[in-house]
Amino acid sequence: MTASSPLPRYAYLGPAGTFTEAALRQVVSPDMAEYVPMVDVVSALEAVRSARVDFAVVPIENSVEGGVTATLDTLATGRPLVLVREVLVPVEFVLAARAGTVLADVTRVATHPHAWAQCRRWFNAALPAAVHVPATSTAAAGALLADTAPGHDPGFDAALLSPLSAHLYGLEVLAEHVADNEAAVTRFVVVGVPGALPPRTGSDKTSLVVHLPSNEAGALLAMLEQFAARGVNLSRIESRPLGDRLGRYSFSIDADGHLAEERVAEALIGLHRVCPHVRFLGSYPRADGAPTDVRPGTADADFDGARSWVASLRAGTWLAG
Numbered sequence: 001m002t003a004s005s006p007l008p009r010y011a012y013l014g015p016a017g018t019f020t021e022a023a024l025r026q027v028v029s030p031d032m033a034e035y036v037p038m039v040d041v042v043s044a045l046e047a048v049r050s051a052r053v054d055f056a057v058v059p060i061e062n063s064v065e066g067g068v069t070a071t072l073d074t075l076a077t078g079r080p081l082v083l084v085r086e087v088l089v090p091v092e093f094v095l096a097a098r099a100g101t102v103l104a105d106v107t108r109v110a111t112h113p114h115a116w117a118q119c120r121r122w123f124n125a126a127l128p129a130a131v132h133v134p135a136t137s138t139a140a141a142g143a144l145l146a147d148t149a150p151g152h153d154p155g156f157d158a159a160l161l162s163p164l165s166a167h168l169y170g171l172e173v174l175a176e177h178v179a180d181n182e183a184a185v186t187r188f189v190v191v192g193v194p195g196a197l198p199p200r201t202g203s204d205k206t207s208l209v210v211h212l213p214s215n216e217a218g219a220l221l222a223m224l225e226q227f228a229a230r231g232v233n234l235s236r237i238e239s240r241p242l243g244d245r246l247g248r249y250s251f252s253i254d255a256d257g258h259l260a261e262e263r264v265a266e267a268l269i270g271l272h273r274v275c276p277h278v279r280f281l282g283s284y285p286r287a288d289g290a291p292t293d294v295r296p297g298t299a300d301a302d303f304d305g306a307r308s309w310v311a312s313l314r315a316g317t318w319l320a321g
């Protein structure tokens with residue numbers, strides 16, 4: 001990077017110390033990019049749409065709660081955005097407060113709703129009187145606590161956040177390893193505007209939003225058949241309400257493989273033929289590096305060979321030689 005070329009700008013759910021910032025750090029170091037903190041994932045994604053930033057890093061799925069609906073819904077409609085990379089972050093929480101607070105005093109806990117959802121059972125067992133005070137992020141709760149003058153009430157007693165941000169905001173840790181599931185992982189995605197696809201690596205995912213052909217028996221099967229017939233495995237499928245009336249859904253799908261693979265391209269061709277709406281959300285490398293399982297008969301060479309055979313039938317050259 002030369003002095004004259006500006007650093008790429010990345011929006012993320014801030015402030016400093018969020019799990020989203022930890023994901024962003026895995027993507028690009030702070031001296032090679034401008035980190036732009038946002039108050040929510042919708043603002044981060046809209047900043048990409050309005051070209052205020054080049055990319056956004058947002059949570060999309062966690063191992064305890066499932067899909068992050070604000071992210072899925074914002075990607076599904078509006079000006080097209082694509083995922084260019086995914087990042088996995090192990091999520092570990094501590095309960096922290098200002099000096100002088102003891103655990104028994106804590107009845108109001110501020111944190112991001114996803115963090116609270118991942119620790120509900122822990123609080124039921126350890127601090128049954130505690131109620132959740134929603135914050136825009138885990139680190140925002142910590143920052144607010146740190147910024148409130150001594151003797152003033154910020155509206156809560158403690159923050160549920162990462163050990164790193166408890167340290168960053170100078171808070172005292174009251175409880176460590178706060179979790180319903182110690183192995184919880186959140187999946188984040190790097191989102192940009194549509195352009196050239198990241199190259200195929202042999203360990204890729206393709207994300208899509210699909211509406212069903214019609215509201216009748218077999219409609220879901222007709223959609224799924226497009227993947228199954230080409231040996232394309234789905235690693236995630238979630239239905240989201242379309243919002244206009246009850247009973248209408250859009251499907252958010254992650255498929256194993258890259259659009260550059262014939263079997264994935266053929267599945268998309270099938271979807272485009274039978275479904276009223278298909279939105280391509282990108283092909284990008286898997287964070288876990290697991291190689292894509294390509295079933296016999298579904299490799300590129302199998303599709304090429306079959307296509308040449310049909311071409312020879314059409315041309316009447318199949319008996320020649």
Ligand SMILES: O=C(O)C(=O)Cc1ccccc1
Pocket residue numbers: 013017018019020021059062091112114115136137138139186
């Ligand atoms: O609030 C944060 O730190 C975030 O980055 C959102 C979040 C909250 C809980 C688990 C994973 C991500």
